[in-house]
Amino acid sequence: MKAQPIASHFIDGEYVEDTDGTVIESLYPATGEVIARLHAATPAIVERAIAAAKRAQPAWAAMSPTARGRILKRAADIMRERNRELSELETLDTGKPIQETIVADPTSGADSFEFFGGIAAAGLNGSYIPLGQDFAYTKRVPLGVCVGIGAWNYPQQIACWKGAPALICGNAMVFKPSENTPLGALKIAEILIEAGLPKGLYNVIQGDRTTGPLLVNHPDVAKVSLTGSVPTGRKVAAAAAGSLKHVTMELGGKSPLIVFDDADIDSAIGGAMLGNFYSTGQVCSNGTRVFVARGIKETFLSRLKARTENMVIGDPMDEATQIGPMVSFDQRQKVMSYIDKGKAEGATLVTGGGIPNHVTGEGYYVQPTVFADVTDEMTIAREEIFGPVMCVLDFDDEAEVIARANGTEFGLSGGVFTSDLTRAHRVADQLEAGTLWINTYNLCPVEIPFGGSKQSGFGRENSLAALEHYSELKTVYVGMGKVEAPY
Numbered sequence: 085m086k087a088q089p090i091a092s093h094f095i096d097g098e099y100v101e102d103t104d105g106t107v108i109e110s111l112y113p114a115t116g117e118v119i120a121r122l123h124a125a126t127p128a129i130v131e132r133a134i135a136a137a138k139r140a141q142p143a144w145a146a147m148s149p150t151a152r153g154r155i156l157k158r159a160a161d162i163m164r165e166r167n168r169e170l171s172e173l174e175t176l177d178t179g180k181p182i183q184e185t186i187v188a189d190p191t192s193g194a195d196s197f198e199f200f201g202g203i204a205a206a207g208l209n210g211s212y213i214p215l216g217q218d219f220a221y222t223k224r225v226p227l228g229v230c231v232g233i234g235a236w237n238y239p240q241q242i243a244c245w246k247g248a249p250a251l252i253c254g255n256a257m258v259f260k261p262s263e264n265t266p267l268g269a270l271k272i273a274e275i276l277i278e279a280g281l282p283k284g285l286y287n288v289i290q291g292d293r294t295t296g297p298l299l300v301n302h303p304d305v306a307k308v309s310l311t312g313s314v315p316t317g318r319k320v321a322a323a324a325a326g327s328l329k330h331v332t333m334e335l336g337g338k339s340p341l342i343v344f345d346d347a348d349i350d351s352a353i354g355g356a357m358l359g360n361f362y363s364t365g366q367v368c369s370n371g372t373r374v375f376v377a378r379g380i381k382e383t384f385l386s387r388l389k390a391r392t393e394n395m396v397i398g399d400p401m402d403e404a405t406q407i408g409p410m411v412s413f414d415q416r417q418k419v420m421s422y423i424d425k426g427k428a429e430g431a432t433l434v435t436g437g438g439i440p441n442h443v444t445g446e447g448y449y450v451q452p453t454v455f456a457d458v459t460d461e462m463t464i465a466r467e468e469i470f471g472p473v474m475c476v477l478d479f480d481d482e483a484e485v486i487a488r489a490n491g492t493e494f495g496l497s498g499g500v501f502t503s504d505l506t507r508a509h510r511v512a513d514q515l516e517a518g519t520l521w522i523n524t525y526n527l528c529p530v531e532i533p534f535g536g537s538k539q540s541g542f543g544r545e546n547s548l549a550a551l552e553h554y555s556e557l558k559t560v561y562v563g564m565g566k567v568e569a570p571y
């Protein structure tokens with residue numbers, strides 16, 4: 085299987101190569117096979133991409149929002165027409181099952197282009213402020229050159245979720261995908277050109293943690309939006325602060341999912357499985373601490389175990405497969421070391437906990453794993469694992485579980501399953517997180533704001549809220565009379 089792109093980078097409307105950059109090997113996680121060889125951006129490539137973005141941005145900002153929106157909507161249509169091809173590429177890039185990528189990856193990127201393309205005409209309006217005979221008005225102006233830096237779990241979605249609001253506000257973007265998943269963003273750049281985006285407005289350059297700082301520290305960059313881990317977020321935010329750049333931080337989590345004894349138990353199990361095993365557990369908002377009311381614990385665990393053991397692990401290109409490999413060998417090692425810690429610290433292994441032996445070859449597979457009797461102090465309950473490892477914790481009452489759920493530095497998401505309407509809202513109100521779900525989990529349509537609180541980050545993606553993070557208000561005060569000066 086090969087997925088070699090025409091070249092490593094996409095700058096100023098065309099593919100660009102610079103073989104002086106460090107080699108990035110793209111491995112298919114299901115087999116370990118090298119499917120593409122690319123090069124990290126050299127400083128010259130970084131300069132070229134930022135210069136192209138800077139050159140292209142003013143004319144784009146001068147177009148009407150409707151005209152900009154028309155191009156994004158065309159890009160959405162092209163993505164939908166090519167959904168199969170893009171989904172297969174996403175599966176090669178990440179190892180995620182085609183069953184998922186075909187419904188959740190390019191399609192959610194297309195949703196983003198469609199949404200922001202569609203709201204452009206009204207969403208970017210300013211306001212009129214009456215001041216007696218004088219008045220003022222505000223207008224929403226773009227920031228300039230925006231940098232997007234992506235994680236490896238949703239490469240195409242992340243490339244679109246950052247690109248769409250940036251572009252609709254009149255900015256240009258330089259996007260750097262994760263070194264683990266370099267392929268998808270190049271296709272997004274290609275499609276945008278095909279949709280009519282003027283060249284230079286959406287550039288993709290490859291690179292790793294040494295390339296990112298070249299972008300973040302660049303004086304011509306106005307904004308950085310990162311999707312990544314908390315430690316990377318701290319570094320990027322600190323570097324961006326050096327020149328007071330705007331920042332959006334979409335970081336990690338250790339989110340609570342609380343199941344009360346009056347919940348629809350099968351829905352709660354389904355929500356917990358989706359919120360721990362989808363994308364082989366590599367989802368930032370996953371509800372990895374599942375607090376289950378003690379009274380329903382045994383029923384919950386026995387049904388959960390049966391359903392988990394029924395999951396289909398295997399070839400991600402097979403439409404029946406529900407669990408694919410981890411993105412990389414290193415990620416699998418990290419997940420396995422957490423599983424070892426869970427066992428060593430006394431959690432009860434309900435199911436999984438190993439490498440599936442019926443999957444042959446060099447793929448980075450891990451069994452979907454459930455631990456019960458997990459306590460708040462255990463490492464697996466405190467640290468983000470980013471793999472298919474669910475921790476089930478017991479609780480007795482509402483006040484106790486809210487305090488324990490909030491006892492973490494993270495604040496990305498959370499969920500509650502209960503049939504008590506007032507309790508559902510009371511609990512959601514008290515959980516410290518950017519996004520909460522009641523009687524469902526992990527649904528993130530483009531219409532709703534998404535982002536973290538506490539150490540999980542700041543800023544919001546999607547929805548009208550994203551516009552505020554890719555533009556700023558300019559206020560114009562208009563004096564209508566003579567200036568009365570006291571001197």
Ligand code: NAD
Binds near residue numbers: 235260296335369
């Ligand atoms: P990571 O932090 O290792 O890397 C993220 C990106 O940052 C990569 O492109 C990497 O090359 C780049 N990078 C690393 N160091 C940098 C630096 N000093 N300066 C600039 N760029 C740098 O994260 P990952 O392992 O790719 O992704 C997994 C993490 O992402 C998890 O913690 C997960 O929770 C988080 N995530 C968050 C969201 C969200 O929306 N909140 C979504 C997906 C993933």
